[in-house]
Amino acid sequence: MIQHFQYKKMYESDLPGWTFSFTYQGEQIRGIYHKNGQIEWSTPSPVKDPDKVEKQIHDLMLFHVYGD
Template structure:
C-alpha cells in the first residue's frame, strides 16, 4: 500500500504537464516522475519482488494522480 503520497509540478508553468512524486511503500521511500503520457519513471533504485507487484503500485499511482491532478 502506498503511504504518505506527495506530488508537485515539475515546471513553474503549470500548463506544462509533468509531476514529481514521493511516497513510502513498505517503509521504503520511492521517488519518480509522472509524465503527461502516464508513463512512470522511477528516480531511485527500487527492488520490487516481481513485475506483478510493480504493476500493482503503478495502478495505484495512476489512480492517485487522476484523483489529485486531473479531477
C-alpha cells in the same frame, strides 16, 4: 500499500509533468509522472507488486491532478 503520497508540478508554467514520492513497505520511493502516464523512477522501483503500485500511482494522479 502506498503511504504519504506527495506530488508537485515540475514546471511553474502549465507544462505537464509531476514529481512524486511515497513510502512503500518502509522504503521511500520517488519518480516522475509524465503527461502520457509513463512513470520514470528516480529511485529503484518497488520490487514487490510493481504493477499494483503503478496502478495505485495512476489512480492517485487521476484523482489529484486530473480530477480538479
